[in-house]
Amino acid sequence: MRYLTAGESHGPQLTTIIEGLPAQLPLTAEMINKELKRRQGGHGRGRRMQIETDTVEIASGVRHGKTLGSPVALVVKNDDWKHWTKIMGAEPLADDVNPDDIKRKISRPRPGHADLVGGIKYGHRDLRNVLERSSARETTVRVAVGAVAKALINELGIRIVSHVTEIGGIIADQQSIAGKSANEIRDIVEADPCYCADPVASAKMVEAIDSAKEAGDSIGGVVEVIVEGLPAGIGSYVHYDRKLDAKLAAAMLSINAFKGVEFGLGFEMAHLKGSEVHDEILWSEENGYTRRTNRLGGLEGGMSTGMPIIIRGVMKPIPTLYKPLQSVDIETKEPFKASVERSDSCAVPAASVVAEHxxxxxxxxxxxEQFHSDQLEQLKAQIDAMKLYAKEF
Structure with a gap:
């Protein structure tokens, strides 16, 4: 199972092709659009979210509401494309047009972005060629892909939810989710402006975001993703590139502006003794193998333990500020103060949605990858059999 995305931030559309989905999976555009709307929400978003109303078109691989087993193509059109056709068009420039006269040409790289290094790598003197693709706009179709994946794992009895645990140094009380299921957490989070389960912390987060925006600055934070119902033994200890935690960590760090990832107790483990870290194993006839605690975040040896998977990612403050930072023009080599290309003061709530997907x-x-998956019902039967086998092992 794999996918590719294509498209630029101000291009005509964003496109993705997903390969490897089982046939007979119920899938509609409405299921995907619900998740795209969540990505555009959250306190601290900028003007772009008012310009675009992201909706998906299923272009192939689905017939009458069910997947066919063939590649699924999804398209999200950019509403703002009509204002960028001359700037971002695919056709060659006319002979009488000087490339240096193109509007919105960028020769001034912004600190914290891909602008300068991307220009060096691909030889672009107009850094718009870099920022159009490196933009977090690309995460739109990654959320669409994740929405399809969620449709699949939901059919297998697996639930997933994300929530914001920290913004600008304000930390949510983890007791706010204690004893709650993924679905219960989702009900709370989706009604909160910061996608946070702790209403007291959320109110303070809103104030911090507003203060940062007023000061022309930005703030980052931490998001947490919880996965329930995954059978034990998904992943592998045999090869480094089949370890589930490694794949999850790579996925989290692939999100724009994410700079750190941890599972369970995470970096706190460095300060604890082994007896305070490892999860004791229990067994009962009713539940099979469980753990007394879940400090390792549902993963051991690169495999799922059957306990909820807990993964957190840290997002740095957005680097494009109304309070510009020092940089250098690549044409004149003169110093300047970096320009504003977007205006989010905090995208942590939206990033939590991307992380979930x-x-x-x-x-x-x-x-x-681990089970025969040509047909959904075959896959369901194998997952059920795996759970029973693990319980009776």
């Missing part, structure tokens, strides 16, 4: 894809991919 990239994790959902990796979970679905690991399952499809």
């Amino acid at each position: 990239v994790v959902a894809f990796e979970i679905a991919k690991a399952i499809v």
Whole structure:
């Protein structure tokens, strides 16, 4: 199971092709659009979210609401394309047009972005060629892909949810989700402006975001993704590139502006003794093998343990500010203050939605790779058999 994305931030559309989905999976555009709307929400978003209303078109691989087993193509058109046709068009420039006269040409790289290094790598003197693709706009279709993956894992009895645990140094009380299922957490989070389960912390987060925006600055934070119902033994200890935690970590770090990832207790483990870290194993006839705690975040030896998977990612503050940072013009080599290309003061709530969906894809991919998955019902039967086998082992 794999996918590719294509498209530029101000191009005509964003496109993705997903290969490897089982046939007979119920899938509609409405299921995907619900998740795309969540990505555009959250307190702290900028003007772009008011310009675009992201909706998906299923272009192939689905007939009458069910997947065919062939590649699924999804398209999200950019509403703002009509204002960028001359700037971002695919056709060659006319002979009488000087490339240097193209509007919105960029020779001034912004600190914290891909602008300068991308220009060096691909030889672009107009850095718009870099920022159009490196933009977080690309995560739109990654959420669409994740929505398809969620449709699959939901059919297998696996639930996933994300929530914001920290913004600008304000930390949510984890007791706010204690004892709650993924679906219960989702109900709370989707009604919150910061996608946070702790209403007291959320109110303070809103104030911090507003203060940062007023000061022309930005703030980052931490998001957490929880996966419930995954059978034990998904992933592998045999080869480094089949370890599930490695794949999940890579997926999280592939999100724009994410700079760190941890599972369970994460970096706190460095300060604890082994007896305070490892999860004791229990067994009962009713539940099979369980753990007394879940400090390792549902993963051991690169495999799922059957406990909920807990993964967190840290997002740096957005690097494009109304309070510009020092940089250098690549044409004149003169210093300047970096320009504003976008205006989010905090995208952590939206990033939590992206995190949920990239994790959902990796979970679905690991399952499809491990089991026969041409047809949904065959896959369901194998997952049920795996759960029973693990319980009675």
